[in-house]
Amino acid sequence: MPTHLLRIDCPDEPGLVYRVTGVLFHHGFNIISNHEFVDPATQHFFMRTAFAGATAPAAVVDDLRQAIPHAAIRLAPTGKRSVVALVTKEAHCLGDLLLRQADADFPARIEAVISNYQTLAPLVEQFGVPFHYISHQDLDRPEHERAIVHVLEDYQPDYLVLAKYMRILTPEFVARYPHQIVNIHHSFLPAFVGARPYQQAFERGVKIIGATAHIVTDDLDTGPIIAQDVLPVTHSYTAANMAHAGRDVEKIILAKALRLILEERVFIHENRTIIFE
Amino acid sequence: MPTHLLRIDCPDEPGLVYRVTGVLFHHGFNIISNHEFVDPATQHFFMRTAFAGATAPAAVVDDLRQAIPHAAIRLAPTGKRSVVALVTKEAHCLGDLLLRQADADFPARIEAVISNYQTLAPLVEQFGVPFHYISHQDLDRPEHERAIVHVLEDYQPDYLVLAKYMRILTPEFVARYPHQIVNIHHSFLPAFVGARPYQQAFERGVKIIGATAHIVTDDLDTGPIIAQDVLPVTHSYTAANMAHAGRDVEKIILAKALRLILEERVFIHENRTIIFE
């Protein structure tokens, strides 16, 4: 029987789970998995339900909208979601995503890659994915972004992934893709915000470095965090060694974050994320 | 408003969450947190619900027993649970538990400590906890266990914790405390079952060692696992170094497992555990 996925969030009140599960039960659906959370700080309710049944799920959404009028209710689309990657020169995150998309279980399909350098064109093209070189030279930031948007309009992707894209995006660009841009920041945020985080980490003499995947909001480093991981380093690591070692964490965490978002496991609430794994 | 905790498990069928939340709603309770899981292999349903309200929760249980007759339904007791610790000579796990019980948030109260050696008597007594020395010398195993049971009958503890108790328990003893004995095994089970796991780990040249906290069933090393953790080791660790380094993991994992059980977060199902954290 086909499986469907429902996301609901609204201010908490008694009986929400009862009402949602009642609608599903009366339509003859069986719940496969159910996650709920009430944020204690704001008394906001979040629910993600996977359910199966023979009938079409649209009527469920209609009934739920009647039962809980103030809720945000969404039936998730099925199948792979389309993603365009923005990159600069580093191959490790992008290569990892290109490999993973061949996996039937990975929820992303990389439609195209856009870069301000030509470095990664051979890698991308060997995977049969279109590569768009859009240099930022001789362009101001809005002009460069307009050129990128022009390409993006051909693809209409569900999400953008910044796979080590080393340029800052304008608020105007970000506003076009609200909560649809995932970035990997090469540090354990908020430890080393900004440029050259590994150099900063080396100078501070830390014993652990990390990476942070997050939703891009108004600037590159402060959006809601989806996933983080770390690895130990020692005094024998130079800043370059740290950057090198950090690559493995960066690629794993970016892929994990992309998977969580595309599988509709991430809710965003007041610059924090609720994640149902 | 007082908070209550309900545990339910039964074969899965449509409408279970709907029925449970319906009973809670109609009695005027508000759900604070809700965890559900359906084991895909056996189609068994598990639910743990914390709920708050002004009325007594006993009527909820009665109504639930009518609504889901075949389910195991249990209202969890409130407050700290009583625990007796069995130990041999090593102080690290026991000392850690004795320290933690002073914490209002820790759900265990160590009623007494029983040991087959006198080594730890001063430590236990400085915490004001009764220490019972029951040597195994000149006793066969059933005789020794009878002496232990004799002491335990005075305390009627909710749980026993084997905090580095280095003797094997008979099936008869274990059967007296079904799913009520927690053990810490000083290896990453099932890697090095049996005696001297650190010596085994050293000889195998592993790069990671670990510890496993589990429910004791018929023998010391094969019961349902509650928690495990590991730490990296190198070629420079002797078996003794590994044992020493392992102590930190052992004490943290044993305390974590005890907390999970006493907070009613652990369901046992076919030698596996379902844990709602």
Added chain:
Amino acid sequence: MPTHLLRIDCPDEPGLVYRVTGVLFHHGFNIISNHEFVDPATQHFFMRTAFAGATAPAAVVDDLRQAIPHAAIRLAPTGKRSVVALVTKEAHCLGDLLLRQADADFPARIEAVISNYQTLAPLVEQFGVPFHYISHQDLDRPEHERAIVHVLEDYQPDYLVLAKYMRILTPEFVARYPHQIVNIHHSFLPAFVGARPYQQAFERGVKIIGATAHIVTDDLDTGPIIAQDVLPVTHSYTAANMAHAGRDVEKIILAKALRLILEERVFIHENRTIIFE
């Protein structure tokens, strides 16, 4: 045969290891373990050598001072080192140290505990360790610190450990104990410097929290880092839950850092540490 420990650091030049090992060889000592490191940024050389032999090691130091006149050379003292702990109200780090010092392998002997609250007096006294209550009420910071120094002068400890001591030390106090004060900071430095790091971590929505043990230099949060560790958290953790979960990491990392320092494994160089484990 008795074992000795030698620490050497100096600007790097060819032949340093050759000269050191030559002196040891000619005095009939056998090297048990040897660690060397040359910092690539500053070309500074660090060496820690454990060696064994029947004769007294003092002549080795004399010969080394002749062979490498510009080096800092130090023969480490043997046996446990004396430590005084400063605490406020939280028991977990202090309790852990008090338990560990009974272990023959732990290199610290807690001579006394000083606190600005009486909260931990019973715990400390049950371990037979003197507890000094020095309230900061009605005293300005220098006055309070003078009262602490007055007590410390009776003990003349090798090191001070700040085991969740929640007051800022003046530069004058820190200057009295150069590189002899170890602090546990309850965050993954430099992520959440200052007060209430768990509240900061919660508001930022991080998925990992941590703790940092470091040498205290001019202020509480920027000295050379000795050890760090982390643990994962989720959206379901409040700031209070994070603080609670962080305790286990804090106590393990503080004890680890203290061990590393007392075993003479830590060199400090330009606000970074070189650590020979």
Added chain:
Amino acid sequence: MPTHLLRIDCPDEPGLVYRVTGVLFHHGFNIISNHEFVDPATQHFFMRTAFAGATAPAAVVDDLRQAIPHAAIRLAPTGKRSVVALVTKEAHCLGDLLLRQADADFPARIEAVISNYQTLAPLVEQFGVPFHYISHQDLDRPEHERAIVHVLEDYQPDYLVLAKYMRILTPEFVARYPHQIVNIHHSFLPAFVGARPYQQAFERGVKIIGATAHIVTDDLDTGPIIAQDVLPVTHSYTAANMAHAGRDVEKIILAKALRLILEERVFIHENRTIIFE
């Protein structure tokens, strides 16, 4: 100035480091990094020295062989080492190695890939690497291995990497490549030896799964371990979910182990490894 790498191992005796560093000093070389270890169980000495200087290093080896006649002394070759990968059907480990070899810092050059299935041919060929399909159908094990050896003789690789090669190798095959075959075993050895380790892990209800990279000796699962890592799992993971999650650990650990071996950081001693990181 060019850098060289020297590996020495021999029974321990006084003065070894002194003699080695003396030879380097007298030839005008400067030591860049130095690692030594004496195995306490067997009193065997291991040393890895990177040194730089203007002259050729061959004379150093001659002098060392005179100074320490019983030692195994080896000057490591420079540049990337040639590797042939054996695979079956899974892409994740192989894809990761193919991506990494483009990195100037990665010490392996994948010369060719051999598989008993055609599944991975397109992936390999898009990287411009020769793919050899050698089916095992209608061949007994020695016949199949002879066909593989026939291809390997064309490449004369320094090492073989089993990147999820799901067939058991005969002792005769392994004996051709002594200590030159690296395998990734998809479990935390020795926890789940043999077939279907994730199914075994699921049935045992473990909370942590892992992967082990090791040198292949007489059978696939018992050779000296180079690297291991783990990841947490919960009751909600099926055996298939575990296998999926395990892929990230497998690929990272296999690449790490290959790097350690090719950078000449691994000594093998009595089925254990000494690793100088």
